Amino acid sequence: MYEPTVRMTRLLTGLAASIALSACTTVEDAPKGDAAYAIIPAAPAVGMDYRIAADDVLRIQVYHEPGLSLEDAQVTAAGMVRMPLVGDVPVAGLSAGEASDVIAGRLGDRYLVSPQVTVFVKKAVSRRITVDGEVREPGLFPVEGRLGLVQAVAMAKGPTRLASLKQVVVVRQADGARAAAMFDLSSIRRGEAPDPEILPGDMILVGPSRVKTILGAGLLALPAIGAGFIALDGGR
Incomplete structure (x- = not known):
């Protein structure tokens, strides 16, 4: 057979x-x-943007801030990604563009002036x-x-x-x-x-x-x- x-x-x-x-x-x-x-x-x-899910791996780039950028940021089971300075940021269910805006908003609240953030989905594990x-x-x-x-x-x-x-x-x-x-x-x-x-x-x-x-x-x-x-x- x-x-x-x-x-x-x-x-x-x-x-x-x-x-x-x-x-x-x-x-x-x-x-x-x-x-x-x-x-x-x-x-x-x-088409529709991919929606980030738990266990996905992201590349997060903060323009002119290499110390705040992450190459392999894994989304937790709770749908969070842990960022320097601001801690856990909820990203599950968001598109890459929406996640960029949320992270930029967190950084801009207290630490940076008009931060530019770009999020890429490196691995859609889940x-x-x-x-x-x-x-x-x-x-x-x-x-x-x-x-x-x-x-x-x-x-x-x-x-x-x-x-x-x-x-x-x-x-x-x-x-x-x-x-x-x-x-x-x-x-x-x-x-x-x-x-x-x-x-x-x-x-x-x-x-x-x-x-x-x-x-x-x-x-x-x-x-x-x-x-x-x-x-x-x-x-x-």
Whole structure:
């Protein structure tokens, strides 16, 4: 059996084994078309700045103040970054530009006159997606801005020759529930369908062309209780 198919089979079987399923349905029953985009919306045409999160690593430059600048400032679990003179500054949930303004405001209150601060996100540690299944290099990948499904699959070096581009499933957890939706990547590539937006924490499973997969029924509904994937056969 082709190695990526074996890897996906084991992954999906392991996920299912850890969760008790009350009912199962075939992957073909996952929402498609408009119903899929209702769960995983298309990415907006206008981009949005990346939002800083806990564990991200920042470069903070204070113009003409090297003693106050930081090369590797890690955001704490509480969403703070510790700056010289002013101590902890809340930056989680802010864009780099907004964080620059907040830090400049703190420094300008007591220590500097009109400080110029620039914040760069060096490592988006906490913002990652999982791409697995029939892709050339499955794994975890950082999300540093707006990301569509086509680009997400490309980060894993693209689909293998055994991939079914019509069976690309996006699994998302939100508000304590998990949901899945299936997309036709070939149609998206041709511009015949919108490119859904991929968010940090999403899991993308590129289905094999000849392996049937089942999902827990709870995963396919909103809200859902649990989720599971099981490979039924080797697809031969």
